[in-house]
Amino acid sequence: MNCTHFEKQVWDYLEGRLSASERAAFEAHRAHCEHCQRVWESAQHTVQALRRLPRYRPAPDFRERLQARLRQASPKPARPRLRLGWKPLALAPALGLLIAFFWFYNEPQKNLTNLPPDAVGTDDYTEMCVQLHETLETAEWSPTPAASYWVNTGYTR
Numbered sequence: 001m002n003c004t005h006f007e008k009q010v011w012d013y014l015e016g017r018l019s020a021s022e023r024a025a026f027e028a029h030r031a032h033c034e035h036c037q038r039v040w041e042s043a044q045h046t047v048q049a050l051r052r053l054p055r056y057r058p059a060p061d062f063r064e065r066l067q068a069r070l071r072q073a074s075p076k077p078a079r080p081r082l083r084l085g086w087k088p089l090a091l092a093p094a095l096g097l098l099i100a101f102f103w104f105y106n107e108p109q110k111n112l113t114n115l116p117p118d119a120v121g122t123d124d125y126t127e128m129c130v131q132l133h134e135t136l137e138t139a140e141w142s143p144t145p146a147a148s149y150w151v152n153t154g155y156t157r
Contacts, residue, residue, distance in 0.1 A: 001029040006036045010043045 006029050012018050013026050030036050059065075 001025045003029075003033060003036055006030070006033070007039055010039060014043060014047055 006026065009018060009022065009026055013023065018026060030040050
């Protein structure tokens, strides 16, 4: 046994919580170590001083009086607050995405088979794309598109 171990076990020895082998090692170390002998004597004096102190017992009705005073002094309990935490905050964007998903995919599709043949013609579409490309090439570009761009392309905000 070393001094650190001895100091940790002093109170266990005084309270009788050590096994027989631990008590023997404790007493053998105490007999050979002056430092631990002083620690032992100090602990014994402390225990003796504590045992000499008078013991006071509370009055028989002390508990009832204390509980009555505590009930009088304590305010009415507040209503419990509704604490939602972070879960509803995480649920709101997920719910929004779910609604957007169903709205996008459940939107009625245009049936192109019922349209007149010239409305779906690829030539008109190609010509429209070429015109748009030419318009964009000739437009005067700036960080913000000029008013002529909005007018020429037919784009409205």
